[in-house]
Amino acid sequence: MNHLKIVSFTEVGRRLGEQLARALSDVRAERYARGADESLRGTSLARFAQQAMFDCDGVVFIGAAGIAVRTVAPYLRGKAEDPAVLVMDEAGGFVIPLLSGHLGGGNELAKRIAAAVGAIPVLTTATDVRGVFAADSWAKTQGLRVADPAQIQFVSAALLRGAAVGLQSDIVVLGAPPAGVVLDGKAETGIWITAKTGPAPFVHTLRLLPRVIIAGMGCRRGKTQATLEAALQNACAAAGIDPRALAAVASVDRKADEPGLITLAASRGVPFLTFSAETLRAVPGIFSSSGFARETVGVDNVCERAAVAAGGKLICRKTVWDGVTVALAERPMEVSF
Structure with a gap:
């Protein structure tokens, strides 16, 4: 969690908010003491909430739970998009995650706040109450992205009723799986860790996406983000890869200032890596060769070589789309229980 807003309404709440901000020193924790800061008295709480719900990783309300619920309700988007929303009483006795306890990290934040101020964390998610493995919380800690949040409920329900949940993975899994999870098990419900698309191995499959795909890209000058995105989607479709598994975009350093490539990487929240022609x-490796590329940028192939240079093993050779070349490589990754 990187960006947090702490909202309070009284002087007592303001002091508790200051204590929280000090305790969360590694987080950008902004305090909005609405009852104590004169500059905030005339501002709209609704406008504040709208901005916070879209821009922050979490919001902590110090005050009544009803205020928190009514304030954020108009801006809820869904399980996978909402930030963590927590509420604390002014006495600092209890801290309750209201939204995104797992995917948004609300439960872990509640535990951390509780430890810092001597509060009691009140966790209401069934898996936490029953001490059952929470696949979505684990995925977040491992850097895995949930492909379809609607599938979380099937995994949780199976574990809560004592049924086995299968696990298949295309990357290395270290450690013993938690109770109820069976490696490569034959089960109706299961977890599939993969960057691939295609038929799922279970009737109810929670697909977790590892960020392992490097997109090596070359293009003519001035190609728009939309064109580059279409080229990336085309290459991923050809390789049977989910583009949400993207870990980086890579190219030659002559393209380091190419606006379309820069904005493409930024839009997907991944780094844009560039390498010299040398x-x-x-x-090392056998790559497609282009005399035109050799003449213009000093190397016979940009996309395939850049994808490998960024740490990947080539899985999709050069594809061409409207003046854009794309190759895909997969880098190693492991997760652990």
Whole structure:
């Protein structure tokens, strides 16, 4: 959790908010003491909530739970999009995650706040109450993305009723799986850790996406983000890869200032890596060759070599889409229980 807003309404709440901000020193914790800061008295709480719900990882209300619920209700988007929303009483006795306890990290934040101020964390999610493995919380800690949040309920329900949940993974899984989870088990409900699309191995499959795909890209000058995105989608479709598993975009350093590539990477929340032509020429392997590329940027292939230079193993050779070349490589990754 990187960006948090702490809202209070009284002087007592303001002091508790200050204590929280000090305790969460590694988090950008902004305090909005509405009852104590004169500059905030005339501002709209609704406007504040709208901005916070879209821009922050979490919001902590110090005050009545009803105020928190009514304030954020108009801006709820869904399980996978909402930030963590917590409420605390002014005495600092209890801290309750109201939204995004698992995917948004609300439960872990509640535990951390409770430890810092001596409060009691009140967790209401069934898996936490029963001490059952929460697949979505675990996925977040491992850097895995939930492909379809609607499938979480099937995994949780199976574990809560004592049924086995299968696990298949295309990446290395370290450690013993938790109770109820069976590696490569034959089960109706299961977890599939993969960057691939295609038929799911279970009737109810919670697909978790590892960020392992490097998109090596080359393009003519001035290609728009929309065109580059279409080229990326085309390459992913050809390779049977979910583009949400993207870990980085890579190219030659001559493209380091290419606006379309920069904004494409930013829009997907991944780094844009560039390499010199000399570095790309030195990448070992057999690659497609283009005389035009050699003449214009000094290396016979940009997309395939860049994808490998960024730490991946080539899984999709050069594809061409409207003046854009794309190749995909997969880098190693492991998760652990």
